[in-house]
Amino acid sequence: MAFLQHQWRQPAHINGLLALICFALVAIALVLEWVGGMEPCPLCVFQRIAFIAMGVVLLAGMVVPGRSVAVLTVLACLGGIGLAGRHLWLQSLPADQVPACGPGLDYLLGVFPVTEVITLVLSGSGECAAVDRVLGVSIPAWTLLTYGVIGGLAVAANLRGRRAAGGQ
Template structure:
């Protein structure tokens, strides 16, 4: 099995990463529109991280770089997007673990903040957390949604690692003439 994973191309790893991003977004949108769970600002930031990773994987799959440098660049860009998702999901879990008396008060909505504040201030305020982000409105097998999202990001991190593996071996169909 490991040998099979090592043989995957940049395009195949990118398509696998893209497919997992689509799955993560389908679950998020299903929970929002079918189950009725409204996303908090940290949930929205996690979705942005998934979409950023999906964008990198899509471009990487379409480009399918022949050289090592292209695969490494796509791996690093996708790893940055996935890593930011891991950080935000971890922050979200930390907020949910706080005792009730230490939870920050609820702030204004994300849409309102984006209208009146500069982006840097919005990012700082959202990442500092609010009461609505600390609320646990849904659990599956005893794990809250940010916990499942963190697990999803950790699984998704395998795709950039796979891109790095693909970058370090000769491309299929090409033969070194040295």
């Protein structure tokens, strides 16, 4: 039993577990979409991309844990926090201040350059103001919380592992 406890303290194992959580969250979002009928708004899709980016970095951290994994995870995490914060802000607007609904993300990607699509999505639209809840909490609030927890754990694991290894 002590061997298992020691092994799960290794940054590579923690990175693997956190990567699995990131990918599981994206899978849950897909289930909510396909089975639960919750159509994602463009900001939701971008938040999924942030989780995927975090997961990919954390997978790489299974091979080479350390400061770079912590930094890259935090960058993806901060992007996700910004997206979730913007999403929550749109959801908090009074009905008369909600922006008009825009075209879907598929249409935008087919018509506009990627940089303009990003600008349009970040400006928000009416469908992003709709509030879908899981266990009584809005989905962007859950993602905001989750970005913070995963990012914090990734930083702690990868920087602690670095100090434990003698500062390599």
